[in-house]
Each structure stands twice: as C-alpha cells, then as structure tokens.
Amino acid sequence: MTEFQHQRVSGIDVYLNPTAQFKTNLIQLFVDRPLDRQNTWFALLPHVLKRGSAAYPETVELAKHLEDLYGADLQVATHKFADRHVFELQLEVANEKFLTQATPLLRQALSTLAGLLLNPATQDGYFRTDYVNQEKDALSRAIDSLFNDKGDYSAYRCIEEMCRGEAFSLSYLGSKDDLPKIDAADLTRFYELVKQEANCRLVVSGDLTMEDLIAACEGTISWPNAGQFGVSGSQVKAAGEVHQVFEEQTVSQGKLVLGLRTGVGYADSDFPALLMYNGILGAFGHSKLFMNVRERASLAYYCYSSLVPANALMLIEAGIAVEQYEQTMAIIEEQMQDMREGKWDESEYEKTLLGLCDAIKGRGDRPDRLGLRLVEKQVAGTDLPDDELLERLQAVTPEQVAAVAKKVQLDTVYFLHGEEGEEDSDE
C-alpha cells in the first residue's frame, strides 16, 4: 500500500512515494486556494504559467528543452474539492536507468517545473500579454467545449443546479463572463496574492530517496506562504425538495443524472460504510443499478453511481432512450429503497467488499492519481491511510450500510433529452 513520506521544505509540503516500479518519475505541484468568484483567474493562471519561465521565456524553446529531457511530459489541470480550487502542474520524465546516456533528468525536471511556477516569463514586471490573451481565448474555448461531451456536460449541469449558492457550484474552469476583465497586470497581481495565501504541495513518485529529493529541492523551490491552513473539511449539506431540471438538445440518447446528498463526510466514521453503500448500489458491474437497469431491463448501456466524497455528494448516471425515463427512475428508486431496507444478498455484499479492496490495493499502480487523492483527502480533513481504510471496510456491518442508506437523499434530477421528450421545465 502506498503511503507518502512527508517533509516540509521552504514553505512547501513535500511528499514522496519512493518506488522503483515505474520506468518514469512523476513530479506534481498542487496549489490550492478557496473556490470563490476569482475562480476564472485561478483557472487561467496555470495555463499562463505553462507558457514559459524566466529561463525559457519562449514557449517553443521551453518545448524544445522538455523534448530534450526525453520528452518530459508537461500537463496542467484544475480541480475542485470541498470548497477549495486546485491547480496542478505535472512533469513526467524517464527514469535515467532506462537511458543509454546518463542524464540527471529528475533534478532538471524539478528545476524546470519550479521555474514555471515561481519565475514565470514576464515583460515589464507583468505576465506576457500575448500569452495571457492566447490563454484567455483557449480557456474560453475549453469552457465551451464542455458542452461537446454530453456525459460530462450532464454531470456538470446536475452539480451546478444542485449546489446553487454553494462554492461548489462554481466551475473549476471559471466563467467566460470574467475573461474580458482579465489582463496581464491584473493576473500578475492575482498571482502575487496566490503565492501569499495558497498552499503548495510537491508530490513525487519515483526511484529516489527523501534525502535525494530534499537536496534537489533546496535552492530550487520555495513558497512564500509558510503557514498551514485551508483544511475546511467535507462540505456536508442536507437536501431540500427534489429539484427537477429537463434540458433539450439535438441528441439521440437521453442522459439522466441524479444528484444526491449522502450526509457522510470523507473524514466521518461512517465513510467506509458509505463506500459499501455506493458499491452495492452502483459502483460495479455486479451492483444493483447495473444488474437491474442494464442486465434485467435492457434499458441502458451504462448505469452507475459515483461519490464526490469531499462534498458528501453522489451521482447516479445512465444513458437511456427518452421514453424510458419513467421506467428507469422507478427501477432506480426501487434499488435505493432496497438499500434502505438492507435488502441485498450475501454475494452482493461480498463482491462489493472484495471489489473495493481490490481497487484500493491496486491504487499504487497508478501514481498519477495518488497525488490528487492525497490533496482531496487533506482538503476534506482526513489522512486515513489505505491500509487502515481496508481494515475499517472489513469491520463495516450491514446495519451500518443500511443506516447510511437512510441518510442518502435525492436532491436534483437532471435529464438531457432529445426532441421526443418533455418540454423544458424547471421546478
């Protein structure tokens, strides 16, 4: 089971997963601040940072440098957990062991990545106007692009409707309306503020020791904000009246997304019981939703549930024919009622427990996801290691699962449908 080693160096929390399992080393920098109306500024920032550093001010020169480091792969992403907004700069580089020439790739990669975050390319003290303008356009298109993927769009819309008035309804990509207000000077001031108020974590998975890593960090990377804060815990909210949203587009398949409030935070003692609940209900191919909506009723190709643990939310998603809406809803409600009554057989329970254990044990094989999970857990106020989570899962009782089932409340029904369906309606 992967557990990170931790040390605090120059204002940065450094986490290491020392492993010789992979042919590459992975370096991730995570920066987080409150998710608020400055979300567009924060979403734009890493995209401007990735364009160049003081050492490599031209994007094309930076690209050549990264390619010379055996195709070091630079990735930028933004996320949201609980009431925090997170951005990520990531570099994956070859482990030198597999190169024919000895090149100190990891140290160079760390220094390049730190340069992008801490010493960006500037002009007259501000970010370069050309980079800011190009990335504003790109972000605007990325926001539009969400509409292109109907599954992602539907889940996004359901959360937006369900969490109206909460920070979590704000997009991790920001809002197009803000973009005209942002210029290079403005974004640079925001960047200076971020360095004062945000947390910075460095997460490395690779073939090295903590001593090596700390040595590589010294003089390379530091973060002005040396305080430790921002642990706000899971955002647990109760559902009100069920809110229904129907949206029409020219699509051939309807996308049904149910938004639910679980009432269980990531750090709560009944979180393992919630994992069991979600597993029996909908996370697996043996779960009630897949078995009943797909296998027995042949209504859908996919039907599953998933958790948003730091916000105590659960989504149930299915792709169905428009005219099967009522029947699908009835079957889903029946499964949720069975959960409340503790109606499952021993095999459903066992398969779920084993399936969860299998997934948790296998996490170490995907180091790119470990860093993000670490941040998500810390934001939600939990540091439960995976081996303890396994123990707690084994100790969960069926009564505890049924108790969790009674806490879970339907909040929002979102249905994207084609023309044959019902007319647009809201509440």
Place this chain on the structure above:
Amino acid sequence: MSRRIDYPLLQESAYVETLPSGLTVIALPRTGYQRNYAVFMTQYGSNDNVFVVPGQDGPTEVPDRIAHFLEHQLFAMEEGSADQKFAEWGASSNAFTSWTRTAYLFTATSNFLEGLQLLVDFVQNPYFTVAGTEKEKGIIEQEIHMYEDDPGWRVHHNLLQAMYHNHPVRRDIAGTVESTGRITKQLLDDCYRTFYHPANMVLVATGNFQPEDVFQAVGAQLQQQDYQPQGEIKRIFPDEPTGVKQARIVERLAVTNPLFALGFKDSRVGLRGDDLHKQQVLTEVVLQVAVGKSSDLYNQLYADGLIDEDFGAGYTSYPDHGYSTLHGESKDPETLYRRLIDGLSDLRGRGITEEQLERARRVLYGDYLQHFNSLENVANQVADGYFDGLDYLTYLNVLSSLTLDDVNQRLSEHFDPAQAAFSEVLPIEE
C-alpha cells in the same frame, strides 16, 4: 517449454509458449505491481464480415458488426455471467471490439490464476441463447446511441468513410440499430466457430507472477477440450482504390466548438512484421517532427488560436490498411485545414534535419517508457501486434535504428495532399 526473450533496453523479459491447442501465451512479469492483467484476443473484428469458414468452399457474408455483438454475448455462461464470477474474487473484467480484433480482459490483485482459467473458459465455451441474444439488443442500441452523440467518435468515423471507398473499416464497429436487429443465434454460432479457435487467438498476461504458473493454468484449462487443428481462415476484402473517396466530409451535431480530423490514407500497404513495425515508428517520428509541441507549425497554430491543448496526431496501420490522423477542436476548421496542408507541404519541401530527428527520437523514447507503466497498455499492444508478426517490446530498438533517409522518404511519401481527407463536425445551424 517456454521461450524467454530478453529486452535489455527495457530491462524486462517475456516468456512465450505455444500450447498443444495452438494457442500462444505470452507472459510478461513486472515487479512491484499489485495488480495483474490478462487479455485474451482473437484476430477477428468488425472488418471481417466476408470470409470462408475453414472446411467450406464458398464465402460466407454476415451482417455488419456481428463481432461486436458476439463480444457482448460471450460473457453469458450456463451458470450465470462471467463478469459476476470475476467479481467473486474482487476482479473486474471487460471486453472490446475494434475493426480488426476482439479482446476479453480482466484485472485482479488476487486469484489471478483462477481468473485466467475463467477467462479461457468463458471465451472458449459459448452459451448463446435466443433469450440472451434478444436481451442484449436493447443494451447495444443504447451503446450505438451513445456513440452517435459522441462528436469525437463521429468525426473519426466520418473521416474513415471519406478515405475509404469499399474497405469495411469505413463502417461502424457497433453497427446500426437496424443491422443489430438482423443478428440471430445461428449467425453467432457460425462466426464463433470460425474465429475463436485457440490457433486464431493469443493470451497475454502481465503482472506479479511466475510465468510457468500462467502457462500451466491456461494449459490445464484448454486440455479440458479436444481441439482439432484448424485450417487457414480466408478473409475477403473488396478492392480498395489507392486514393481517397472524398476530400471533405461534414456533419452537424449539438456541439459548441467544431471538431476536425485530417487523415492521410496510406498508399503503402501490405506490410507485416518488422517492416510494418518500422513503418509505424517512422510515421510517428514524422508526425512528431511535423506537429509536435516544439514544431513551428504547432506553435503558430496554437498562438493563432486555431488548435488547443487537445490537438493530437497518430498513426494506425494493419497489413490491409493504414492512415494517420491529426485531430482536435478548432474555432475555424476551414482555415486550419489550409494551414495544416500548407505547413506539411513546406516540411516535405524542406525535409527533416538530423537535429529534428534526434529530438523526436528522444520524445518517442520517453513516451514509450511512460506508456510502459500501464499493464493494460503493454499487454494490449503486445497482443495486437502478435497477429501481424510485430513485437511491441522491440519498439525502442526500432526507434534507435531509423535513419534520416528513412524518415525523409516516409515524410515525402506519406503526406501526399492527394491522399488527404478532412472531416469536420460543426455546430447545428440555427
């Protein structure tokens, strides 16, 4: 006895054994991994709908995309569904159908050898029922509708329709709701008998295990059946002209950002084995130089807002067809099309330099190591290459062996504007 093959650059070894039934098993142990993964693949995909059943004289023609339907049906077993049995160990199973292959797979942190036996058991013992066949149709209809709404899939599928006149790759893998309706149990039986003989399949296992245990588990399972040697399967493909069918294709869907795919249909087909592998890697090098992150073309298009971070390029090839694609979203596909065609023509005129080749080599070297971290990726690629006599594990050697002359020759021959087709998905007009 198994044969061991060492790959010094990767510091890995593979173990290969052909069992008495004719099945080749490839075991690739990896240290440090918690999970194990296996893929059981047949050389049978949606392209194979006209063929001669071994032992028969005339060709058999089957409805479009029966391979995909068969994939859904094979999970059924007399005593329940195979995926439910995998779940009893906490393992998870799945399957996929491509134009040329059908694959059954599972991943598990425990009971891997039992899982291997179950994998072989359910694929080698079909249990088709009329009721099961009917039930699956509703599910597949929804799968088809899901793809119809997926603009990324549509833009690619339309590109294939534009590039190919007759080759079955131009038709949809999942078929249409109508073609799915014509599939009967008898048709499933015929296709199954033809394409699922162990000699037409390969099994690749990777993870934390002893190779001999894998061969023994798979061998013991296959011994329970009496396999007679199977003759060669003759696949019949229609004649395909060298050039593209149409240069442009457009579809309108509920999208905000237009999508595009520029394809170059390969005129050099018919290669197998090392020759095919070399052509694949050469084309990847050429694409990397042409539109990689450090290329002038990429940087100019990005700065002009004509491409975004989702821009990508890739090459697909099999002995009977091959093509490369440059694809992504663009606010102005029309302008982008001209700029890409012109930019590639310029590069053809100038040629690739030694410095560009070396940089591309480094990028692809690093990319390959990165891909090698994924058990699923490695096993699927090894299995896929096996049928065409191509060893995915030798990629780094092929990459190192390419010369500047090879690369420039490939650049000149592959990016021929006469072989190009452009597919667009545009927003619905108000």
